[in-house]
Amino acid sequence: MKNIAWAVTGAGHYLADSVAAMEEISRKNRVCTFVSRAGEEVVKMYGLFDRLPEISGGGYLEEIFLEQEEGASSPKTGRFMMNRFDLLIIAPATANTVAKIVCGIADSLPTNAAALANKAGVPVYVLPTDVKENAKTEPPYTIDRDLCIRCEVCEPRNACPKGAIEEQIDLVRCDGCGTCKDLCPHGAIRKAAISVTTRPLDKENIERLRAIPGFVVLEGPEDIETLF
Numbered sequence: 001m002k003n004i005a006w007a008v009t010g011a012g013h014y015l016a017d018s019v020a021a022m023e024e025i026s027r028k029n030r031v032c033t034f035v036s037r038a039g040e041e042v043v044k045m046y047g048l049f050d051r052l053p054e055i056s057g058g059g060y061l062e063e064i065f066l067e068q069e070e071g072a073s074s075p076k077t078g079r080f081m082m083n084r085f086d087l088l089i090i091a092p093a094t095a096n097t098v099a100k101i102v103c104g105i106a107d108s109l110p111t112n113a114a115a116l117a118n119k120a121g122v123p124v125y126v127l128p129t130d131v132k133e134n135a136k137t138e139p140p141y142t143i144d145r146d147l148c149i150r151c152e153v154c155e156p157r158n159a160c161p162k163g164a165i166e167e168q169i170d171l172v173r174c175d176g177c178g179t180c181k182d183l184c185p186h187g188a189i190r191k192a193a194i195s196v197t198t199r200p201l202d203k204e205n206i207e208r209l210r211a212i213p214g215f216v217v218l219e220g221p222e223d224i225e226t227l228f
């Protein structure tokens with residue numbers, strides 16, 4: 001059994017696959033989850049937040065640390081210096097987090113975890129979202145304005161438990177439950193696949209990350225389980 005630190009950032013791409021890998025790996029290992037501020041929002045938008053307590057059940061080294069509750073100095077990442085973790089996985093890793101790591105910035109929970117793990121000689125495995133060109137990804141629920149006919153009584157709006165439906169869906173309030181989708185008679189609330197475009201700068205940052213001793217760049221979510 002390994003003690004795994006797992007950092008989740010604010011990326012929708014590879015998110016569902018990463019959470020599925022966390023679930024699988026947590027069956028035979030301890031997983032302690034570190035979530036960036038943006039990560040908390042995005043995980044909720046995709047309706048995946050309730051899955052985290054099943055992965056990190058709450059015992060020592062199986063906690064969930066949310067950046068917005070953990071303070072600016074990230075004291076919990078001190079555990080890397082005390083050799084509590086065998087490895088750190090950052091999956092999915094936003095372009096923002098990768099850029100910060102390669103510049104030595106450690107001002108979020110995942111980037112601070114990366115810095116301390118690297119200092120302590122703990123291997124860091126990173127799954128960047130911006131690896132493949134023109135990859136398709138699924139965004140959270142949105143309202144398709146070509147299909148919405150602005151019914152006088154909008155059932156999805158009335159039923160939304162978070163009060164998140166206005167002219168568009170307020171994704172910061174949305175928790176991805178999907179109630180709205182099933183209630184719209186016109187099918188105007190949906191997830192439409194979009195292409196992810198990769199900036200050259202993001203690709204360069206991934207190459208820089210690859211060159212830093214102690215970091216391993218994963219090419220896709222399927223690489224995660226090969227680590228075990």
Ligand SMILES: Cc1cc2nc3c(=O)[nH]c(=O)nc-3n(C[C@H](O)[C@H](O)[C@H](O)COP(=O)(O)O)c2cc1C
Nearest residue numbers: 009010011012013036038039094095096097108129
């Ligand atoms: C629905 C949604 C999906 C996103 N998906 C990605 C993504 O796949 N990759 C990425 O680099 N940023 C993505 N972002 C933007 C990041 O959340 C944003 O850059 C944030 O500042 C990252 O902070 P973090 O790296 O500390 O988690 C997404 C934002 C939203 C609202």
